[in-house]
Amino acid sequence: MGFAFRRMVVAGVGLIGGSLALAARQRKLVEEVIGFGRGERNLRVALKEGMIDRYFLREEELPRGVDLLVLATPVQAVVPLAENFLPGLESGCLVSDVGSVKGRIVRDMEKLLPKRIPFVGAHPIAGSEQWGAAAAVAGLFSGQRCIVTPTRNTDPGALKRIISLWRRVGARVEAMDPEIHDRILAVVSHLPHVLAYAMVNTLGRSAVDSVDPIHYCGGGFRDFTRIAASRPELWRDICLANRRAIGKRLTEYIKELDRLKRWIREGRGDRLERDFTRANEIRRQMAS
Amino acid sequence: MGFAFRRMVVAGVGLIGGSLALAARQRKLVEEVIGFGRGERNLRVALKEGMIDRYFLREEELPRGVDLLVLATPVQAVVPLAENFLPGLESGCLVSDVGSVKGRIVRDMEKLLPKRIPFVGAHPIAGSEQWGAAAAVAGLFSGQRCIVTPTRNTDPGALKRIISLWRRVGARVEAMDPEIHDRILAVVSHLPHVLAYAMVNTLGRSAVDSVDPIHYCGGGFRDFTRIAASRPELWRDICLANRRAIGKRLTEYIKELDRLKRWIREGRGDRLERDFTRANEIRRQMAS
Secondary structure, three states: OOOOEEEEEEEOOOHHHHHHHHHHHHOOOEEEEEEEOOOHHHHHHHHHOOOOOEEEOOHHHOOOOOOEEEEOOOHHHHHHHHHHHHHHOOOOOEEEEOOOOOHHHHHHHHHHOOOOOOEEOEEEOOOOOOOOHHHOOOOOOOOOEEEEOOOOOOOHHHHHHHHHHHHHOOOEEEEOOHHHHHHHHHHHHHHHHHHHHHHHHHHHOOOEOOEOHHHHOOHHHHHHHHHHHOOHHHHHHHHHHOHHHHHHHHHHHHHHHHHHHHHHHHOOHHHHHHHHHHHHHHHHOOOO | OOOOEEEEEEEOOOHHHHHHHHHHHHOOOEEEEEEEOOOHHHHHHHHHOOOOOEEEOOHHHOOOOOOEEEEOOOHHHHHHHHHHHHHHOOOOOEEEEOOOOOHHHHHHHHHHOOOOOOEEOEEEOOOOOOOOHHHOOOOOOOOOEEEEOOOOOOOHHHHHHHHHHHHHOOOEEEEOOHHHHHHHHHHHHHHHHHHHHHHHHHHHOOOEOOEOHHHHOOHHHHHHHHHHHOOHHHHHHHHHHOHHHHHHHHHHHHHHHHHHHHHHHHOOHHHHHHHHHHHHHHHHHOOO
16 A cells, blocks of 8 residues: 555654654655654654654644644643644645544534544544653554544545554544543543542552551552553643543542442441442453 | 471462462471361362362361461451361461451450460462462562561560561561551552442443443553452452541542542643642652
8 A cells, every 4th residue: 555645744742643653654654754742852752763754843834745634742732733733734634633532622623624624533542651752652553442533524535544544553443423432431541540640649648657658559559550650731631621521420439439438337248249249240351 | 497387277278378378388388288268179279289288178177286377368257267266276376367457357366366376467468359279379479568467465486487487488578566557558458449349330330322431441441440350258358357447548538539520620720730740750659
């Protein structure tokens, strides 16, 4: 297959943007990959690691001939950045993103962009608590899910090209309504991150008779809180952009904890065992 | 060094008991290791895997000449089992346990056992979400912490022998007050288990428009909930035995979540970022 795009700009060459750039270059899906970002040091890493052919630092320096702009910044920056790029975007340039929240982004982008600039929302479910170009790897999306979120306004040709791009970097692509995406991600990803940050802060505040409990954390605690090593600005943005769905899940979760707390206080071993067993059965069905 | 004990009975040949049996036999710390339990199938696995020399199924069949009895059952069973064994225990037989809760066990055991049967509480901080003899490995305690919880009633000679046993199977042994132990473990281990079980149940209840979110769980969710694959009866027991400390931490944690929920609802990105950053810094200091 030939190049799918001639000139791709990746705005935000972090774990996701950098990995996409690397995979697209290695598989020759894009003739030229250009990085954009505020931090030149990070872009130099991306250049040195062969993720990008060159980079620029200011929106008005957007090169000519760009036919794919991927916005791979924390979610709150996606729409403002698109707005800044808009004057320089040529007709037919496809715009996409990789954000963990889709409803608001898709709505705002459809409002912002004229018909000649098609937008397709995408969310590759891949990543780790690492961040920055230094963490990027070409195989990040191999076998991982990528959800695309077309609406009735989406250009079918643009959708097809974005699906093809993600397939060719190894992802299993699936289309989904943006709002349903956000409600699902709230429970499988956004809520756990909030809970993990809260757990680490509870630990941080809990000196026991001048003993710092942090020294007694084992592998279980480390697994449980690994996602709390994720980039704070990223998760702040996600919480704000998906506040309704996250708030709803958080309310349900707090109710669940209130119930467990009551059973622990009242010594209701039967109820605890029933609940723990149910969770245990669900969890054991997943890969470890 | 010669044998530290002549005849050790391990009551509950699971992950911890089985691993101790295996390590003690391989390192020739004990002349004979005898398993005890209710489940003969599990004991047959232990026998086949070389963890034990033989086994018995009823307390009254306790062999003569036992000089170390290790109670390695879920915590609620420790004291009742010691009571059942008591008529058969010979003077000088050392009794110990491996429970994740120490205060109540140590208090009850000191009340139960006569002076001629010394007790030393111990808690090796090792393990995983696996359980049963099949999961036991000789190296489980290598480099891991083992907390012993002597009181002013503890026989110094017995304490020394238990410390030596755990050191010789590879653990880093530390002495600690039983109540302080329980308050520390509540935050670094017991609370996270309760939270992980609750998260999986929240997931289990949250179908989104007939889509089951479970199919969208990534590596972050799997890490976060790995401990929910732990044995339910074990954690039911721990919750009951350490209910005060766990209840207190759970209350603090719920307050933390209420605060985050308010900030998410009110769009307080500054507060969210500050809190997430604090957690992030603490977590990044730990091993990944």
